[in-house]
Amino acid sequence: xxxxxxxxxxxxxxxxxxxxxxxxxxxxxxxxxxxxxxxxxxxxxxxxxxxxxxxxxxxxxxxxxxxxxxxxxxxxxxxxxxxxxxxxxxxxxxxxxxxxxxxxxxxxxxxxxxxxxxxxxxxxxxxxxxxxxxxxxxxxxxxxxxxxxxxxxxxxxxxxxxxxxxxxxxxxxxxxxxxxxxxxxxxxxxxxxxxxxxxxxxxxxxxxxxxxxxxxxxxxxxx
Amino acid sequence: xxxxxxxxxxxxxxxxxxxxxxxxxxxxxxxxxxxxxxxxxxxxxxxxxxxxxxxxxxxxxxxxxxxxxxxxxxxxxxxxxxxxxxxxxxxxxxxxxxxxxxxxxxxxxxxxxxxxxxxxxxxxxxxxxxxxxxxxxxxxxxxxxxxxxxxxxxxxxxxxxxxxxxxxxxxxxxxxxxxxxxxxxxxxxxxxxxxxxxxxxxxxxxxxxxxxxxxxxxxxxxx
Numbered sequence: 001x002x003x004x005x006x007x008x009x010x011x012x013x014x015x016x017x018x019x020x021x022x023x024x025x026x027x028x029x030x031x032x033x034x035x036x037x038x039x040x041x042x043x044x045x046x047x048x049x050x051x052x053x054x055x056x057x058x059x060x061x062x063x064x065x066x067x068x069x070x071x072x073x074x075x076x077x078x079x080x081x082x083x084x085x086x087x088x089x090x091x092x093x094x095x096x097x098x099x100x101x102x103x104x105x106x107x108x109x110x111x112x113x114x115x116x117x118x119x120x121x122x123x124x125x126x127x128x129x130x131x132x133x134x135x136x137x138x139x140x141x142x143x144x145x146x147x148x149x150x151x152x153x154x155x156x157x158x159x160x161x162x163x164x165x166x167x168x169x170x171x172x173x174x175x176x177x178x179x180x181x182x183x184x185x186x187x188x189x190x191x192x193x194x195x196x197x198x199x200x201x202x203x204x205x206x207x208x209x210x211x212x213x214x215x216x217x218x219x220x221x222x223x
Numbered sequence: 224x225x226x227x228x229x230x231x232x233x234x235x236x237x238x239x240x241x242x243x244x245x246x247x248x249x250x251x252x253x254x255x256x257x258x259x260x261x262x263x264x265x266x267x268x269x270x271x272x273x274x275x276x277x278x279x280x281x282x283x284x285x286x287x288x289x290x291x292x293x294x295x296x297x298x299x300x301x302x303x304x305x306x307x308x309x310x311x312x313x314x315x316x317x318x319x320x321x322x323x324x325x326x327x328x329x330x331x332x333x334x335x336x337x338x339x340x341x342x343x344x345x346x347x348x349x350x351x352x353x354x355x356x357x358x359x360x361x362x363x364x365x366x367x368x369x370x371x372x373x374x375x376x377x378x379x380x381x382x383x384x385x386x387x388x389x390x391x392x393x394x395x396x397x398x399x400x401x402x403x404x405x406x407x408x409x410x411x412x413x414x415x416x417x418x419x420x421x422x423x424x425x426x427x428x429x430x431x432x433x434x435x436x437x438x439x440x441x442x443x444x445x446x
């Protein structure tokens with residue numbers, strides 16, 4: 001997790017807790033709870049896990065969840081920040097790279113698909129916070145994830161137009177199309193399973209899909 | 224609703240009910256309950272509406288929901304079938320049309336976006352049945368919606384390759400990409416709102432998006 005990018009409530013207590021309470025592991029209790037939640041959600045392919053399951057898996061008292069995160073929403077939002085923090089920080093590095101805009105677009109698309117692949121519960125949590133469960137953290141998700149992503153893609157598109165690589169394209173339509181394609185690989189896994197008999201997204205499939213989405217996007221905007 | 228395509232449980236009782244109970248409207252109670260649910264979900268932009276709200280809006284006793292649909296899942300699945308029935312029947316017409324494959328692809332994409340646009344709760348319900356709420360109706364959604372859609376797109380792609388319009392493309396990756404783009408316009412409305420300040424998808428936006436998704440898809444597979 002990149003705390004510079006995502007300052008987290010209670011991060012001081014958490015840092016102290018890591019130092020004083022860590023026992024047979026290098027992770028503090030706060031990070032142990034996050035890791036247990038992440039493992040359970042990945043294994044069960046659902047974002048619906050209980051406090052008692054998290055307590056059992058982490059070997060910690062479930063009261064600590066309230067202590068560190070306030071409530072379930074707080075825990076889920078901390079998980080989103082933990083999963084996405086590093087990738088969001090890399091966006092600025094990507095934008096500053098001395099490569100053609102189309103290479104930035106390729107890395108941008110692969111980056112979105114990779115972060116979803118590594119954290120299979122991530123886009124369900126983001127959808128949760130931007131829809132039904134959005135009262136508390138919806139604005140934070142918008143500010144910390146949606147806005148930086150949309151702005152980054154617009155920078156890449158403008159750069160590509162300026163240096164003659166891309167033709168002009170509506171950035172709103174293009175974003176919804178490309179990010180929707182990335183999203184659907186994970187949110188629409190039932191289609192893979194029932195429509196095409198693909199039971200599991202493995203690393204090779206992930207890479208082929210990222211190249212496919214990039215190819216289609218590039219063909220569509222290449223000057 | 225096309226009952227030939229989607230035989231619905233209790234449809235005989237429902238047909239009798241329509242004849243005997245219809246009062247100040249041409250709709251029978253079963254259809255009144257569906258219409259009330261559809262209205263409420265559209266107005267509130269959520270699939271989370273209560274039996275008592277549906278009863279109030281329809282002017283009918285909420286016990287009738289159990290009578291006609293068994294439970295909430297039964298009601299939601301009937302709503303999915305009602306929303307999508309006509310469009311699914313049109314797919315066969317589309318496939319049989321004497322037009323180039325790329326025109327079929329254009330109509331196919333516009334058709335998916337249109338049915339989501341007319342029934343804004345539809346893709347949330349489909350996601351619900353294919354994920355968390357899939358115990359009862361997941362297989363039905365797969366059989367009645369996912370399979371016909373994936374098969375139809377494959378027919379169009381093969382036709383386009385056979386007559387020299389399209390190059391060979393992986394039908395699984397292509398489907399996930401294109402349908403993900405269609406899906407995201409509605410499932411990712413928070414991105415439109417928070418990332419781009421687009422508050423509402425109107426008819427003009429819907430049409431521009433359908434053309435954009437088609438253009439990108441066609442550019443990507445054109446021979």
